[in-house]
Amino acid sequence: MPWVKGWRARILSPTCLSRWDNRPRSEGSERFSMPAAFDHPYLDLARMEMLRRCRLLPRGTAEGSFAGPHRSRFRGTAVEFADYRQYVPGDDIRLIDWKVVARADKYYIKLYEAERNLLSHLLIDSSGSMEYAGAVTRTESKLAYASRLAAALAYLVVDQGDQVGLSLCSDRLQDHLRAGAGWTHLAALVARLGQAKASGDTDLGHCMGEIFSRSSKRGVVVIFSDFLGIDESFWRGVDLFRRTHNDVLLFQVLHPEELELPELSVARFIDCEGSGGSFTAEVDVVRQSYAAAIKAHLDLVQAGAATRGCEYYLARTDFDPYPFLKSCLLGRVR
Known part of the structure; x- marks a missing residue:
């Protein structure tokens, strides 16, 4: 029609009727760590808290250009430590860093160079x-x-x-x-x-x-x-x-x-x-x-x-x- x-x-x-913080996060930092000074009509940081447990994850493998938290077909033998991220169900529990858990009271896993x-x-x-x-x-x-x-x-x-x-x-x-x-x-x-x-x-x-x-x-x-x-x-x-x-x-x-x-x-x-x-x-x-x-x-x-x-x-x-x-x-x- x-x-x-x-x-x-x-x-x-x-009758019809800010400012942005580019410093790297510490091992035990919380998600949504952007400074509250940032203000934009399209992004309500207070209401973003309800998305705390949400991620945009790939269904398959990722093909990025630097270390990240997703499975990659480029996974190799490299074992160089890259970063931490918070544990999510399905992660390999062998990657949990228990020292960080003891300090942060949250589960974090180690990321390595081979992840994209x-x-x-x-x-x-x-x-x-x-x-x-x-x-x-x-x-x-x-x-x-x-x-x-x-x-x-x-x-x-x-x-x-x-x-x-x-x-x-x-x-x-x-x-x-x-x-x-x-x-x-x-x-x-x-x-x-x-x-x-x-x-x-x-x-x-x-x-x-x-x-x-x-x-x-x-x-x-x-x-x-x-x-x-x-x-x-x-x-x-x-x-x-x-x-x-x-x-x-x-x-x-x-x-x-x-x-x-x-x-x-x-x-x-x-x-x-x-x-x-x-x-x-x-x-x-x-x-x-x-x-x-x-x-x-x-x-x-x-x-x-x-x-x-x-x-x-x-x-x-x-x-x-x-x-x-x-x-x-x-x-x-x-």
């Missing part, structure tokens, strides 16, 4: 339809909500000693930050999120091809989009990453009014991308056909993800982002 590609309803009648870090890349759709924030029930825009989720994920990745990159995409690659590690890198990434503007059409497939050409390591690719303007080129882009054994996570970010039309008598439906055309209709007249169209679209995206072994999550902009992200990460099967 013409209004499924990023519509914006407009009421026609009033995880590379994560966050891709955010910044096309025009991501500007939508509701006609009746106002929330933050889809782009802002996606950025909030991305900032939290980036924090987790950096905090676990891994690397993360960022791309903002519409019909072209609007911004690209190569994967890096450390709090200074995270500061730059979150700043890029804060500068993002929703505009232009959607061509995620083209952007994914360009990102893939710049990537030399496999890891985890996380895509945030409403997926309203995708076509076969998008799935070909997903296939590029899946064929090279990247984990791919799809977060479909939608406003609740896009899932179910609000209670209005008359509304104007505007194509936020493409031609920018619009039409006016009585909401109750189109409600049933719209519901069928959006359901078919959701089913299509979920089926495409399942066929390719991707993880799919529906992210409504009225969801509290932190418990939502916690449920997604704790529900993942390594």
Whole structure:
């Protein structure tokens, strides 16, 4: 249906109703050790505490460029000590350093040179339809909500000693930050999120091809989009990453009014991308056909993800982002 590609309803009648700390952490340091002086609208450090037990982990092996906490096919005979990290269920208990346990009263394991870090890349759709924030029930825009989720994920990745990159995409690659590690890198990434503007059409497939050409390591690719303007080129882009054994996570970010039309008598439906055309209709007249169209679209995206072994999550902009992200990460099967 013409209004499924990023519509914006407009009421026609009033009666229709810091600083960053780059010092290395000590052996017994807690997670989330970034100074509280850091402040950004997209990253609430106090609420990040509920994600304390969450990690973005690869399902397979990692291919990073420096020592990290993940299994690697490059594991060799090197035994040079690299770092510590907190024990998580499934780790080899023979690697626990009991001296550190005695001092910190927490379990920490030793990491060695042969272990590799995880590379994560966050891709955010910044096309025009991501500007939508509701006609009746106002929330933050889809782009802002996606950025909030991305900032939290980036924090987790950096905090676990891994690397993360960022791309903002519409019909072209609007911004690209190569994967890096450390709090200074995270500061730059979150700043890029804060500068993002929703505009232009959607061509995620083209952007994914360009990102893939710049990537030399496999890891985890996380895509945030409403997926309203995708076509076969998008799935070909997903296939590029899946064929090279990247984990791919799809977060479909939608406003609740896009899932179910609000209670209005008359509304104007505007194509936020493409031609920018619009039409006016009585909401109750189109409600049933719209519901069928959006359901078919959701089913299509979920089926495409399942066929390719991707993880799919529906992210409504009225969801509290932190418990939502916690449920997604704790529900993942390594």
